[in-house]
Amino acid sequence: AQTVTQSQPEMSVQEAETVTLSCTYDTSESDYYLFWYKQPPSRQMILVIRQEAYKQQNATENRFSVNFQKAAKSFSLKISDSQLGDAAMYFCAYRSIGASGTYKYIFGTGTRLKVLA
Amino acid sequence: DAGVTQSPTHLIKTRGQHVTLRCSPISGHKSVSWYQQVLGQGPQFIFQYYEKEERGRGNFPDRFSARQFPNYSSELNVNALLLGDSALYLCASSTTGSNEKLFFGSGTQLSVL
Numbered sequence: 001a002q003t004v005t006q007s008q009p010e011m012s013v014q015e016a017e018t019v020t021l022s023c024t025y026d027t028s029e030s031d032y033y034l035f036w037y038k039q040p041p042s043r044q045m046i047l048v049i050r051q052e053a054y055k056q057q058n059a060t061e062n063r064f065s066v067n068f069q070k071a072a073k074s075f076s077l078k079i080s081d082s083q084l085g086d087a088a089m090y091f092c093a094y095r096s097i098g099a100s101g102t103y104k105y106i107f108g109t110g111t112r113l114k115v116l117a
Numbered sequence: 118d119a120g121v122t123q124s125p126t127h128l129i130k131t132r133g134q135h136v137t138l139r140c141s142p143i144s145g146h147k148s149v150s151w152y153q154q155v156l157g158q159g160p161q162f163i164f165q166y167y168e169k170e171e172r173g174r175g176n177f178p179d180r181f182s183a184r185q186f187p188n189y190s191s192e193l194n195v196n197a198l199l200l201g202d203s204a205l206y207l208c209a210s211s212t213t214g215s216n217e218k219l220f221f222g223s224g225t226q227l228s229v230l
Contacts, residue, residue, distance in 0.1 A: 004159075043205060045160070045221035091159050104173050105150075105219065107159030 002027045004094050006108035013082045014116050020067075021077045021111045023092030031097045034068065034075045039089040039110070048090070051075065079113075087115045119143070121210050121222035129228045130198050138193040138225045142210030148172075149191040150219070151183060152207040160207055166191055167213065195227075203229045 003026045013019035025034070036048040051059045051068050058066050063083075067076045079086055092108040122141045130136050142149050148167040152160035165173035166185035180196045189210075195202055205226050209219040 042223060044223045045207065045209075045219075047218055047220075050218065093159075103165065103217065104162050104175070105152075105160075106162070107152075109157075109159050 002029070002032075002094050002096070002106050004092055004106050004108040006092055006111050008111045009109075010112045010114065012114045012116060013079070015082055015084060017082055018078060018080045019082055019113065021079075021090050021092075021113065023075045023077070023108055025073050025075065025092070025094050027073070027094065029096060033095040033097070034066075035093040035095065035105075036064070036066070036075075036077045037091045037093060037107075038086075039091060041088075045091070049077065082115050084115050084117060087113055089113075121208055121220055123206075123208050123222035123225050125225060126223065127226045127228075129230060131230050132198055132200060134198050134229075136195050136198060136227060138195075138206050138208075138227070140191045140193070140208030140210075140222060142189050142191070142208075143220055146210035146212055146220070147189055148211045148213055148217075149185055149189065150209050150211075151191070151193045152209065153177070154205040154207055154224070156204070163193070198229045200229050203227060 005024045032053045034051045038046045038048050049059050049061045049064050063080045065078045089110045091110045094106045124139045150165040151163040154160040162175040164183040169185045183193045185191045205224045207224045208222045211217050211219050
C-alpha cells in the first residue's frame with residue numbers, strides 16, 4: 001500500500017523569504033502522480049502544483065516549484081517570495097495512474113505554514 | 118462556471134441517526150469522489166464514482182454508501198452515525214484521463230453529538 005509522510009507539522013517563514021515543505025512517499029509503482037494542495041481557513045482544497053513521475057523535470061507554477069527525487073521517493077515544495085496569502089495547510093498527495101476513470105488519492109497529514117509580516 | 122458545490126455546509130446529528138450529503142460537480146465532469154477529513158489530518162478517500170458506477174472504495178464500513186445520478190451529482194449516505202464520524206466531508210470532481218485534476222468543494226462539516 002502507498003503511504004505519504006509529511007514530517008513537518010508546522011513551518012514559519014518571513015514574508016518575501018523562501019520556504020521548503022517536505023514530503024516523502026512509499027510505493028512499488030513506477031508510474032504515478034504527485035500533488036501539493038493548499039487548504040486555507042475556508043477549508044477548500046486548492047491544487048498548487050502537479051508532478052508526473054515519468055517526467056524528470058521538476059514542475060513549476062509561478063512562485064511554487066518542486067524538487068522531485070524519484071529514487072529517494074521525495075517530493076518537496078518550495079515557495080519563493082512568500083506572501084501573507086500563502087498561509088495555509090499544505091497537503092502532499094499521491095495518485096496511482098489507475099485504469100481509465102479510476103483513481104485514489106492518498107494524502108499526507110499536512111504542514112501548517114505561517115507567514116510572518 | 119460554478120465550481121463544485123456541496124450541501125449542506127454544516128450539519129449536527131446525534132448518534133444513531135442517518136445523514137445524506139450532496140455534491141454537484143463542475144459542468145462537464147463525470148467523476149465524483151468523496152473524502153473524509155478529521156480535524157488535524159489529511160483527507161481520506163471514501164468513494165469514487167464515474168459515469169454512475171462505483172470505481173473505488175476506501176477503508177470505510179458499510180455504513181457509508183454513495184451513489185451518482187444521471188446528471189453526475191452525487192450523494193454520500195452514512196447510517197448509524199458514530200461520534201467518530203464527526204469530520205469535514207469533501208467532494209471532488211474531475212475529468213478523467215492522464216491530465217486529470219481534482220477540484221474540491223468547500224465541504225460539509227458534520228458534527229455527531
